[in-house]
Amino acid sequence: MQPPDFDAMYAADPDPWNVRDSWYERRKEAVVLALLARERYAHAWDAASGTGDLALALSRRCERVTASDASARAVALTRDLLSDASASVVVNALPEVPPLAEAPDLVVLAEVLYYLPEADRIRALDAVAAAARPSAELVVVHWRHHPDDAFLAGAAATEEADGVLRERGWERVVWHDDRHFVAASWVRP
Numbered sequence: 001m002q003p004p005d006f007d008a009m010y011a012a013d014p015d016p017w018n019v020r021d022s023w024y025e026r027r028k029e030a031v032v033l034a035l036l037a038r039e040r041y042a043h044a045w046d047a048a049s050g051t052g053d054l055a056l057a058l059s060r061r062c063e064r065v066t067a068s069d070a071s072a073r074a075v076a077l078t079r080d081l082l083s084d085a086s087a088s089v090v091v092n093a094l095p096e097v098p099p100l101a102e103a104p105d106l107v108v109l110a111e112v113l114y115y116l117p118e119a120d121r122i123r124a125l126d127a128v129a130a131a132a133r134p135s136a137e138l139v140v141v142h143w144r145h146h147p148d149d150a151f152l153a154g155a156a157a158t159e160e161a162d163g164v165l166r167e168r169g170w171e172r173v174v175w176h177d178d179r180h181f182v183a184a185s186w187v188r189p
C-alpha cells in the first residue's frame with residue numbers, strides 16, 4: 001500500500017478534511033487544546049500541520065511554534081495562516097525531524113501516524129522523543145476509524161503509540177476515547 005498523494009489532495013481542495021466547517025474537526029481541536037496540561041509552552045511542534053488551524057491555536061499558548069507537514073501545499077497554507085505568529089513552517093516528512101530552533105516542550109501528532117507504515121510509525125515516535133525536551137508533553141490524536149487510504153484505524157494507531165511510549169518510559173496523562181476520535185497525552189516522569 002502507498003500513502004496517499006497529499007499534495008494532490010490539497011491541490012484539489014485547500015481544506016480536504018473540512019477542518020474549518022466540520023463539527024468533528026472543531027471539536028477535535030477544542031479537545032486537544034483542553035487536554036494540554038499547561039497553560040503556556042515555550043515551543044510547540046505540530047508535526048503534521050495540514051491547513052495550519054491547530055498550529056495557529058497552539059501559537060496562542062506558546063512562545064514559538066514549529067509547524068511541519070510532508071505536503072508542500074499544506075506547508076504553504078500553514079505559512080499563510082501563521083504569518084503573524086512566531087512560527088517556523090517547513091516541509092518535513094516523519095519520521096524525519098525538521099530543524100528545530102530549540103527542543104520543543106510540546107509535540108502534537110494529529111491524524112498522521114495512521115498514514116505511516118508500521119516501521120515508520122515507531123521510528124517517528126522515537127525521533128519525536130529524541131527531539132523533545134525531557135519535560136515535554138506529547139499528544140497523539142486520530143479519527144478512531146480506518147480511513148480507506150491509511151494503514152490502520154486511528155484507535156489502533158493511538159493504542160500502538162501508547163504501548164511504544166509506555167515501553168520507553170513515558171507516562172500516560174490523558175486518554176480520551178469516544179465514538180469519533182481517540183486523543184492521548186504522555187509525559188516522561
Ligand SMILES: C[S@@+](CC[C@H](N)C(=O)[O-])C[C@H]1O[C@@H](n2cnc3c(N)ncnc32)[C@H](O)[C@@H]1O
Binds near residue numbers: 006048050068094112
Ligand atoms: C488528515 S490530515 C491531518 C492534518 C492536521 N494534523 C489536522 O489534524 O487537521 C493528515 C496530514 O498529515 C500529513 N502527512 C502525511 N504523512 C506525513 C508524514 N510522513 N510526515 C508529516 N506529515 C504527513 C498530510 O500531508 C496531511 O496534511
